[in-house]
Amino acid sequence: MRRPPMSGTDVLYEITDGVGCITLNRPDKFNCISTGLMDGVDAAMDAFEADDNVRVVLLTGAGKTFCTGADLDEVMAARQDRPALAKFISHIHSMLRRFEASPLPVVVAVNGLALAGGIEIMMACDVAFAGRDKAKIGDQHAQYGLIPGGGGTQRLPRLVGLRRALDLMFTNRWLDAGEAETWGLVNYVVDDDDLAEESLAYCRNLAQKSRAGLAAMKQWSRQGLEGTLDAGLTMEEDLVIDGLLGPDVEEGLAAFQARRAPNFS
Template sequence: MQDPTPLRVDRAGAVGILELARPDKYNALSIALTGALQSAFDDFERPDSGVRAVLLRAQGRNFCTGADLAEVLSLRGDADAVRRFIGPGHRAMRRIEASPLPVVVACQGLALAGGLELMMACDVAFAASDARFGDQHAQYGLLPGFGGSQRLPRIVGLRRAMDLFYSARWIDADTALQWGLVNHLVSPEALAGAALDYCTALADRSGPGVALMKRLARTGLEGTLDAGLAMEERDVTEGLLHGDVTEGLAAFQSRRPPRFEA
């Protein structure tokens, strides 16, 4: 039986909030949940939505411990069924990365396997000081299914990624911060507020400017340095023609905070 609402969607001003809502199943990633993530971004990215930043968080003690085991077990022996499960997960992760909106994730408790893959797809990561991260696929003869084999080496480097894959060990939040897997470490009780405050401040930035910055950084990593520099030259020219730049420069000259259009 599917959860009636595997993803809770909410708003806090200009911040869209996505909350994994399967705490009794450790917020395991199901087809319904990854599909709901994609639909939520469709809604948030509408021009009239008013959303300027997205916060991804989870209910319960743990962020997410991976794919829904019951669904995975039901797929064995059926290649088409496996593709129908893996495909939406991959598309959800890429949807987060490709979104023009900045996406911040807040992790508590365990972020393992698919949960680790989900948090790595986000732009900025907050973690509670008692959070733990890991990937146990190799321990059970499995492979990462939602992009972990590609994103983890890109974020923490090849040797650290291979060690985490091979050993299947969990790392603590301090190690995750040292490795660059997360950006901000806060106490468990401060996690929700700190992540939301960050998103609220981010929502005051220039929407087009942030979108271009995200596209440049993410797309540039997938090509050569020269290709990335060419994109930057093109996009900075486009950006300087936008009205937000006029407001930003006026604010800088007047020594006041900029007031960008919603």
């Protein structure tokens, strides 16, 4: 296990077995999103992406909550200065786009409340685990006359469909883990006591795979959703050819023929 330099107490991060682990570490503030927290996430992602041994990122929250949205003290202070408010909202967007654009798969383990900005973080990740009883997922903005500021109006309809998205945003109701799984917001529902272990085991499995292969699958799957099927298939054809000519495929096929586990560089 190796720990990179920390970027303050709002975020903890470490590398273990090829997995870059990020913990949102403001439990006394329900892990709400502050500038310090976003800076910490940026530092963690910088460290992970620069390390060829890291193949996947695992994100969770400290304490009993995953994340309940933006730090309202910081938002209220920024309301006095429009450029400062715009900078804060833009930082949220860039953090979430970082998860989506990263070559590393980002897995989220929702250990408690994931509300407002919390569900927005969750939606920007690639794979989601949730604790069976403790995870509660929803949007709270309409309750307080707010509009989602972290892409909620854009990602939620894409993931669950327009009517479900509007219902969730209009009513502020919370989904439990099982309902969130039915909606397609969660991939795996596990017992709360097993959440950390099972999500880490999943990530360790991904860490044994080709970093380049995982990155290509993520990039082109996401990019393909923004265009036509024909354009996506053309991109995939080029991708497959490049992959077949690369060293990871050579190692993978050699391992298959030798009936051994591949050892990707």
